[in-house]
Each structure stands twice: as structure tokens, then as C-alpha cells.
Amino acid sequence: SLPLIGMGEVEYQGNIFSGADILKKMNWDAIELVSKEGLALLNGTQNMxxxxxxxxxxxxxxxxxxDVIGTMSLEAYDGRIEPFTxxxxxxxxxxxxxxxAARIRELLEGSELIKQPKVNVQDPYSFRCMPQVHGASKDTIAYVKSVVDIEVNAATDNPTVCPDEDLVISAGNFHGEPIAQPMxxxxxxxxxLSNISERxxxxxxxxxxxxxxxLVAKPGVNSGFMIPQYTAASIVSQSKTYCTPASVDSIPSSQGQEDHVSMGANAATKLYQVVLNTERVLAIELFNAAQALEFRRPLKSSPTIEAIHKAYRxxxxxxxxxEFMAPHIAKSVEFLRK
Structure with a gap:
């Protein structure tokens, strides 16, 4: 944060510049902070x-x-539509x-593959339980959104200034627990989402x-998509370690005055990494599902899935x-961001 106000140092193109020099070099003006903005740049609920x-x-x-990628995988795996009734x-x-479930049914409309007679009575959980798992994540996202909507419109500084009551009160609105737990x-x-995707x-x-x-025609000679699955498994395992709640941790400081803290900043940075990891695993699933779908030709999936498949190709x-798979995984991530 220091370079924003013309202080501190910045590494730029392999060289170290002072904050003031880099602002001059970029022809940028330093931010002039007013009351309480300095703290907001460093920590607190604004950061979270x-x-x-x-x-x-x-x-x-x-x-x-x-939902889209899972549906493509379902088609490629010759799954059933009945669990989405x-x-x-x-x-x-x-x-x-x-x-x-409604979204998956919509994505499957017009599919030739889904209408084919099925040999297996039941699909693995990772396919037929997509509504239960993806849906639980949707409900969580909706809940967190409701909390964040409140928090971004809240006054969280200290002391709390209450002009209508003509009061200035030292209290605890700075505490990050209301946002740390949802993160x-x-x-x-x-x-x-990444856990079930990897399966x-x-x-x-x-x-x-x-x-x-x-997913290759000559698997004895080629390792095919073996390593991308390894990659997905490794990423998911890492994300699981990031899901140990930060908000259950606390450590006292300031001579015990600040004796319970939210660790919301830690929750935030862990969440950031889980987002990137989940995106990468879903990209790897798309990479696999698009490949697997080719082995179902000449049958076609739905117009929606086929259009996505064509754009991906x-x-x-x-x-x-x-061949070296990393560039294809990187391109798959880029595709999800378009």
C-alpha cells in the first residue's frame, strides 16, 4: 500500500524504485488519504x-x-437423465x-446421446448426484452473497459515530467474524465443486x-490423459488443506486487549487460492470431457453442449x-474466463 501514497519501494522490470519515483515514472498521482483510509489499505473488513x-x-x-462441464462429462460417460427428473x-x-437439476435437463435438450438405451442402471455418485452437490454449493454461494451484500454497505470502523444520537462509541464493528466465517x-x-469434478x-x-x-486410441503406447488427472487430484488435495477454517483460529495481541480476532484476512487469502484451484480443476475436466465426447461419434450431444464443444475446439x-499437456490446460483455463 505504501507506493500508492508515494512511499515504500517497488520492484519494476527487475529494478527497485522508490514509491515516489515509480509514480513519477508512470505519471501517476499519489493517493491523498483522508481519515481512516490508511487502515483500510492495510487490514480490516475492507480488505476482507x-x-x-x-x-x-x-x-x-x-x-x-x-453444471455445463459436468453435463458434458455425463454425455461422454454415457450417463442417464433420470436422476435429474x-x-x-x-x-x-x-x-x-x-x-x-433443471439446468442439466435444459443443457441436455435435443441430445441424441442421452436418448440412447443405457446398460447401467445407476451412474456413479459424481454424475447422478450433481444436483445435490452442485446445488449445495449454489445455496452456500447465495448465503455468502447475502452476507457480503450487508457487509459492503455497513459501517465497520471504530469508534462508531452515530450522528442522529449525537454519540461516538468505542465498540466492536471492526471485528471481521461476520465475513470470516462465510469466506x-x-x-x-x-x-x-472441484472434488466432485476430479472424480x-x-x-x-x-x-x-x-x-x-x-482417452487415447492407443493407450498402451500413449499415457494420454493420465497426467492431467494426476494434476487435478493434486490440486484438489491442496484445496482441502486450505479449507481448514481460519475463523476458528485466534491469537491475542496488544497486551491482551485484542484477545480474540477473526483471522478473516487468512480466510480471504485461502479462499483466493481455492477459487484459482477450482477453476483449474474444472478446466481439466473440460479438457477430458471434450476429448471423451469425440469417442461417442457419430452421435451428438445437445445443440448447447455441441456449440460449447465446437468453441472449445x-x-x-x-x-x-x-504431447505436453500444460499449454492445453492453460488454454482451457483461458476458455473458462472468456
Whole structure:
């Protein structure tokens, strides 16, 4: 924050500049702080809220993509549509679950693949329980959004100035607990989207339901999509460690005056990483699902899924033989951000 006010140092193009020099170099004016703005740049609920708002925007985007990519995987895996019947979800009443099932049915409209006779009576949980899992994450996102909406419009400084009552009161509105707990909750919701996504990836490369092992025509010679699944598994495992709640931690400071703190800043930075991890795992699932769908030709999925598949193929090719997969995963992440 110091360079914003012309202080401190900045590394730029391999060199160290003073904050004042870099502002001059960029032809920028230093920010002139007024009362309480300095603290907002350093810590407090403003810092937490900035992360929370960004994470919410990304969470809504990734939740939508999880339904789309999961549906493509379902088609590629030769899954059934019956588990998404409205009557199944209406009896449980959870909005996120009902909305997810409806979205999957919508995505499957016009599909040739879904209408084919199915050999398996039941699909693995990672496919048929998408409404229950994706839906729970949707409900969590909605809850966190309601909290953040309150928090960004709240006065959280100290002391609290109450002009109508002509009072200035030292109190506790600075405490980050109301936003720290929801950020921990949101990290769990996002991690579960990646957790179930990785399981679908595993099923797609497992050599079942007439899909070739590791999604290549000659799996004995080529390792195919083995390593992307490793990557997804590693990322998900990392996210699980980030989902230990920060808000249950506390450590006293200031001679014990500040004897309970929210650790909301830690919740925020962990959530930031979980967002990026979830995006990457969903991108890897898309990479796998698009590949697997090619092995169902000449049958087609729905017009919606096929349109997404076509757009994706303009960025990421079908994989015939072993090659460096990292650039394709990076392109897949870029595709999700468009």
C-alpha cells in the first residue's frame, strides 16, 4: 500500500524504485488519504470484503461452468437423465439442488446421446448426484452473497459515530467474524465443486463404458490423459488443506486487549487460492470431457453442449498422441474466463 501514497519501494522490470519515483515514472498521482483510509489499505473488513466480492463473482461463474462441464462429462460417460427428473428434487426442497437439476435437463435438450438405451442402471455418485452437490454449493454461494451484500454497505470502523444520537462509541464493528466465517464456508463450497469434478475426470480416463483407457486410441503406447488427472487430484488435495477454517483460529495481541480476532484476512487469502484451484480443476475436466465426447461419434450431444464443444475446439485440439499437456490446460483455463 505504501507506493500508492508515494512511499515504500517497488520492484519494476527487475529494478527497485522508490514509491515516489515509480509514480513519477508512470505519471501517476499519489493517493491523498483522508481519515481512516490508511487502515483500510492495510487490514480490516475492507480488505476482507474486497477478497469476498471478487471470490463471489468468480464463484458464480464457476458454479455455472460446473453444471455445463459436468453435463458434458455425463454425455461422454454415457450417463442417464433420470436422476435429474424434477420430481426427485422437488421432494427435498433445496433451491440449489432443484435449480441444478433443471439446468442439466435444459443443457441436455435435443441430445441424441442421452436418448440412447443405457446398460447401467445407476451412474456413479459424481454424475447422478450433481444436483445435490452442485446445488449445495449454489445455496452456500447465495448465503455468502447475502452476507457480503450487508457487509459492503455497513459501517465497520471504530469508534462508531452515530450522528442522529449525537454519540461516538468505542465498540466492536471492526471485528471481521461476520465475513470470516462465510469466506471459510465459501471455500468449502468451491472445493466440493472441484472434488466432485476430479472424480468425474477419473471416471472418464478409467477405461470403462466403451471409452479407451486414458482417452487415447492407443493407450498402451500413449499415457494420454493420465497426467492431467494426476494434476487435478493434486490440486484438489491442496484445496482441502486450505479449507481448514481460519475463523476458528485466534491469537491475542496488544497486551491482551485484542484477545480474540477473526483471522478473516487468512480466510480471504485461502479462499483466493481455492477459487484459482477450482477453476483449474474444472478446466481439466473440460479438457477430458471434450476429448471423451469425440469417442461417442457419430452421435451428438445437445445443440448447447455441441456449440460449447465446437468453441472449445477452436482453442484446444483433440489429442491423438502424447504431447505436453500444460499449454492445453492453460488454454482451457483461458476458455473458462472468456
Amino acid at each position: 470484503n474486497a477478497f469476498a466480492v471478487w471470490a463471489l463473482l468468480q464463484s458464480e461463474r464457476l458454479s455455472e461452468w460446473a 424434477h420430481a426427485v428434487h422437488a421432494v427435498r426442497h433445496h433451491k440449489g439442488q432443484i435449480d441444478t 471459510d464456508f465459501l471455500a468449502i463450497a468451491l472445493c466440493e 468425474r475426470i477419473y471416471k472418464l480416463v478409467s477405461g470403462t463404458r466403451n471409452l479407451p483407457s486414458f 477452436e482453442n484446444v485440439p483433440f489429442i491423438d498422441t502424447d
